[in-house]
Each structure stands twice: as C-alpha cells, then as structure tokens.
Amino acid sequence: MKIIVPMAGRGSRLRPHTLTVPKPLIPIAGKPIVHRLVEDIAKVLDEKIDEVAFVIGEDFGEQVEKDLKGIAESLGAKGTIYYQDKALGTGHAIMCAKDSLSGPAVIAYADTLFKADFTLDKEADGVIWVKQVENPSAYGVVKLNEKRQITDLVEKPKDFVSDLAVIGIYYFKDVAVLKNELQEVLDKNLLRGGEYQINDGIEAMKSKGMKFVPGKVDEWMDCGNKNVTVETNGRMLNFLHKDGEKLISDSVKIKDSEITEPCFIGEDVELINAKIGPNVSVGNGTKIENSTIKNSLIQNESVIKNAKLDNAMIGNHAKFDGEFTQISIGDYSVLE
Template structure:
C-alpha cells in the first residue's frame, strides 16, 4: 500500500500564519498537520505501508529548504520509503496527484493534507475504490457524491444547486494506482479542465463510466484547518483524542511557577509558566514563556512570549510576542503586539 499526499497549497485562508509556514506544516498539538494525517492513516491500514509520496509546492510558495528531509523522516519513522515531488504550478487536484506519477502504482490511498480525520478504513474487497464523505450544511463549497444502493453514482464539483450534502473530504482509496495515473494523463494530454484546472472529480467520473465501482467511506470526525477558528477547534479535538488514548502531552521539563495546567493540553519542551492558568485545550510550543496570563482553547506555536493576557480561541505564530488585553487573537510568526 502507498499513501499519496498532495500538500502544495499554502492555505491563504489561514493567513497570516501561512505567510511563513505552509498550512500542511502548521503544528497541531506538537505535530504538523501532514505528520498527523499520515500517522492516522498508517494506523488503520490493513496492508503493509510501502511508500509515502508527498507533493509539495516550490520554495517560492514558502516551503522551507528542509521540508523534503522532514517529510522523508516522517515516512521512514512509519517504516515506509519517503518520496517528495514538487508541483511548480497550481493546476488542480488531479495535476497535483500526477506530479507523483512515478509513485502511482498498485493499491494506494490519496490524502490531501487539508484536514485531519477519524474514519473507518474497512475496505470493500469488491470495490475499485472508496471515497470518504461527510454530511455538511453547505455542500456548494465542496465536491459531493450521490449514492444509490450504497454505491457512488455521481461526482459533482461545488454544485450551485442542491444535488447532495455528502461532501468529499479529500481521502480516497484506489485499488489500481496505475489506472488512476493513466486516466489523469489522459485528462492532461487532452487539456480537459474545469474552472481552469484538472479536477480529480472528472477523473473519478471517467473511471466510473468505464465500470469502476466506488463506495463511500465512513467518517467519524472531520477536523478542518482552513481558517483560524476551525484550526483552533481542531487543536481542541486532537487534544481530546490524545487524552482519551491515555497520552500525556505535557513535557517533563516544563517550569511551573505558581501556575496551573488544566488538561487536556500540549506543552512543549523548555516552556516556562509563571503566575498563569493554562487550559483546557491549549497547545504551547517549545521554548515559550507565559507570564501573568490565563489561556484556554488556544493554539500557540514555538518561541512565543506572552504576558498579561487573557486568551480564548487564540492562534499565535512562532517567535511572536503578545502583551495586552485582547482575547480572540490571530497573530502570525515574528509579530509583536505589546
């Protein structure tokens, strides 16, 4: 089994945080979104994981020079080969997958690094593929599927009129990765675009018309990381899952001076807490200092200095400094609000 991870998007809706860090590399409770994604998938696969192929954007889109090494390390830690490809130009979901054409072969899971999820990965041996979907209130913002007798009959990209409320969350299984590669190549060679891009939904529709049987996958939890508030909520859900699993995410070397931590929380290494109350549902990255503050339900990155604050539903980037009376803030890397 292989995992193909398109992650070239920078996440403009999550700015200012993604001005310096692409969204898939945003840290949630101590791990990047993409690391949590592939770890969660690897835990539920029935087959041996052979390779993880990551498709990143160019350095001009903010991807750090060491991104490739970090991604290969993530794959190796899961016992798999790591491969990294670059999508130089954003030409759609199908094009992103095709950038990893050398890794497309045999059974594979395609997982876009936009969201985190908890899902049932029990696969129908008779199906040619599975597409994980979740019921949503506003389907017009998503690709959706229509069902009949438990089989997917139609794929519709961002419908303007209601056809279904089952949104495709960005996780797919293909029994035949070679066939997927050939179909995307046909799309690109014949310049078949929708809204100016090569869309995966068109590939799925073509495969279906050729007789491929796709079934829906069951999603238990879908955690969005598109904007600030949903990302903070995702941090809350991840911390809850970690607590339920019995995992303690507070580093042993945290310095507590007249301070209290209310679980669940993630507190990284070399963090100092003075006269503060932290939690529940707070993540604070390594080398940070918090003084005279109360913080709940917030996502704080590394090397941050916070003083005299009362924060709720806040998201603060790396190397930021905050001193003030604001509450629900969103501060990017290297920002000072004092």
Template sequence: MNLIIPMAGKGKRLRPHTLTTPKPLIPIAGKPIVQRLVEDIAEVAPETIKKIGFVIGDFEDEVKDQLREIAKEVGAEAHFFVQETAEGTAHAIACANEILEGKVTVAFSDTLFRADFKLNPDDDGIIWTKRVDDPSAFGVVKTNEDGIITDFIEKPSTFVSDQAIIGIYYFKKGEDLRDEINHLIENNIRAGGEFQLTMALENMKAKGTNFTVGTVNEWLDCGNKAITVESNSRYLGFLKGQNLISSEAKLENCEIKEPVFIGAGSELSNSIIGPNVSIGKNCKVSDSKISESLIQNNTTLTGVELTNSMIGNFVNLEGNPKSVSLGDYSEW
C-alpha cells in the same frame, strides 16, 4: 501501498502563519498537520505504507528533512514532487505519476479525520465522506442500495446527497487513476479552468470501477485561523486522558484545565491554561490566562488573557488582547 499527499498550496487563508511555515507543517495538538494525517492514514490502512509522495512547492531543505522523518516514523520512504503551477486537484496528483502504481491512497494535506473503520484493500476504490448539514459548499456523492457510488456532484444547488467528499481516496489500481488523469491533461480537458479529480473518477466509474464510501466520524479542516484553532481544540479532545504535557516542561503555580498540550522546554508560571490549548516547545508563559488557543514554538507571553487565538513562532506578546492571530517574530 503508496500514499500521495498534495501540499503545494500557498495557504493564503491562513496568513500570516503560512508566510514562514507551509500550512501542512502548522502544529495541531503538538504535531504538524501532515504528520497527524500520515499517522491517521497508517492507522486505518491494513497494509504498510511503502512510499509517501509529497507534492510540494518551493520548499526549503529543512522542510524536506522534516517530511522525511514523518515518512520514516511510519516505515515509509519519502519522495518529493514539485508542482510548479496550480492547475487543479488532478494536476497535483499527476505530479507524483511515478508512484501512482498498485494500491494508492491520496490524501489532501489540510484534511484531518477520525474514523473507526479499516480500509478494505480489495475494494476497487473508496471515496471518504462525511455527512454534512449544508452540502451545497462541497462535492458530494450519491450511492445505490449496494453502497456503490453512482454520481459525483460538485457543489449541488439543490439537495441530492449529504455525503461530502473530504479529500481522501483509495485506489486498488493506481495505474488506472494515472491513465485517466494523464488523458485529461494530454487532451487539455478542464472544468472551471483546472484539471479536476472528479472528472477522472467519473471516467473510471464509467469504465467499470466500483467506488464505495468510507464514512468518517470526524472531519477537521485547517483552512483559516478560526477553523484551525477549532480543529486544534477538537483534536485535543480526541486525545483527552493522554499525558500531553512534556516531562521536560516546567510548571509553577499553574492551573491546567485539560485537554492541554505543552511541549518540551516550555516554562509556565502563575497562569491558568486550558481548556483546549496547545503550547509548543521552549515557550515562556507567565501571569496569563489562556483557553481555546494554538501557540507554536519559542514564544513568550506575559500578562495576557487569550481565547480563540493563534500565535506563531518567536512571538513576544505582553498586554491584554482577547483574540489575536500573530505570525512568526511578531511583537505586541
């Protein structure tokens, strides 16, 4: 099975953090978003992932090396495809045309999930969904009594279904998806000015592909600061009970309210940490109280009381702000 992960977006809603770090490499519970996604896909896939196609922007070699390691950890080979212009979801997938063959899963990089099912590789196609209270902001699907998808509806103004498409798809024949996407692009068939994946799915359905629904238990978004902090908290909740504090971290006179992740090399003293806090590698935290927050690497926090905060790398923060979003190398 091959896996394609479109991740070329600029992550504008998550600035300033994405000015220096591509959004898929922002850590959630101590691991980059894209690594969490790859591991979770590998968990529900009954077959080994052979190739991972990362559809990227103008990323540095250091980022590519990190993505190679992420692929290697699940036994896969990394391939890189550059999306030079953003022209829609189908266009992003088309960039990875050369590995759109055989069994293929497509997963957009800002989607995390929890599921208790195993993907059935014999299905023609699977569209992963989550039931939502307000489907008007999402693409949704309708199904018949046999669980086969009958309609794809983008952001319905009146209620037709509460099964929202979360951005993960499985195709038994990747070639069929490739052909339909190429047809859209070659004939400049757009919706809203872009080449849309749902149009390719509709064409495949019309030609006999039976799409079923894979319903996830949890769907976590990482679109902006507040949602990313919340997703970090919820993912830590999934891991509660596991030892998330590195043996290479040093804690002195600290109260830890689980779940909390603390990375290697970090030193904490005279502080109350948690619940739902991630602290990356080589951080120094003293005389502080922190809850519901995501702190990246090499950051120093002194005498702070934080909640609902997201702090980048190499930040130096001293004082008493309550809720902040600080990018890399910030001083306060």
C-alpha cells in the same frame, strides 16, 4: 501501500502563519497537520506503508523536505518529494507524482484531519472518504445506488442530491489506472475553472465499470483558516485526551500556575503565574507569564506576558504582551 499527499498550496486563508511555514506543517496538538493525517490513514489501512510521496511547492525549502521525509520514515516508509510549479488543480497535483502512481494507494489532500473506524473494502476499485453534513450545497457530494456504490460525484449541488460530502481522501486498488485516465485529461486539456480535476479521472474509471464505494468518517476537521484551525486543535486535544495519550511534557516548569486539561504542553515550557486550558497547545520552549489562556494555539520559542487569550493563534519566536484576546500573529512578530 502508498500514500500520495498533494500539498503545494501555501494556505493563504491561514496567513500570517503560512508566510513562513506551509499550512500542512502547522502543528495541531503538538504535531504537524500532515503528520497526523498520514498517521491516521496508516491506522485505518492497518497495513505496511511502503512510500509516502509529497507534492510540494518549489519554494518550500530544504528543511521542509527533510521534515516531510522524516514523517514518512516514522511510519517505516520511504519519503519522496515532487514539485508542483503551477496551481493547476487536484488532477494536475496528483500527476506531478506520476512516477509513484502504481499499485494500491491512498491520495489525501493535506488540509484536513479525520477520525474513522471502518474496514477498507479492498474488493472495490476505489474508496472515497465522505462525511455526512448538514449543508451539502457547500461541498462536493457523492450519490449512492441501492448497493451503496457511488454513481455520481456532484460539486456543490443547488438541489439536494446527497448529504455525504467528499473530504479529500481516496483509495485506489491500482492507482496506475487513475494515472492513465488523468493523463488523458491532461492530453485533451479538459479544464474546469482553469484546472485539471481528480473527479474527471474517477468518472472515466466509473464509465469503464469500475466500482467505487464510500468510506464514512466519524469526524472531519478542517484547518482552512485561523478560527477553524484553533477549533480543530481543541477537538483533537479532546480525542487524544480521551484515548489516554500523554500530552504534557515532563520538562514543563510550573510556578504558581494551573493547567486545565486537555492541553498539549511541549518540552521546556515555562509557566509562571498562569492559567492554561482547556483546549490549549503550547510549543517547545515557550514562556508564559501572568496570563490566562484557553482555546488557543501557541507555537515554539514564544514569550507571552500579561495576556488573557481566547481563540488566539501565535506563531514561533513571537512576543506578545497586551490586552488583546482573539489575536493571530505569525512567526517573529512582536506585539508589546
């Protein structure tokens, strides 16, 4: 089994945090988004992952490539790096990894997290992960027949078609079939809004009698902008806390401080006269003094003083000393 992860977009809606780090490497509850994504997919599949192929931007750098290969290796898989030089859509991104498109595979776009507990239907030619939503007109949705097979993919329907939204994760029994259909899309220059779309490949497969079924998830968490990323961090902390996962490092130095769980507290964090939590992640080596922080995400090696933070997001190596509450400052920023 392979996992293909298109992730070349920087994530402009999450700036300034994505000016220095690609969005899929932003940590949620102490672990990069893409790391959590591939781990959760591996749990659902419950079988050996042979390869994880990442499609990234050419400017992401050697350290990002090393980190991504390390994520694959943590699953006992080979890590492969491909590049997408132009933002030409979901279908184009997948075809950038065409040398890895063979055999059973999951394709997952790295800006979403999920929680699911279901058995993968390996008799189907494909599975499209979906989540029931209240406002389906804002999403791409799937329409089902009486056999609960997918008959249509509809993008942002004005009239009600279905409330099952596509979350951007797909299984293909043989992803080489999708590759062949997407090659046709590229050869015929079938553009939608100036982009090549995965849906055109799936529709071509369905037109040839291939069966697609839905895989429903219990939770779908977005990381599109600062507010929803902070919210997703809190939701993930609650899931991990209920599962009994150890979230607070033994190396945390605590003086006249209290932690209200759930919280992730990384290695060598210093808490001095601080109240932390609930729903707070604090990265390695960060120092927090004379502060109250809840519902926030703080990365590595930062210094926070005299703060009262709620719904805040602070990058790596930042310094903050002030009265603002709902702040969002990136790496190496200073606000004193």
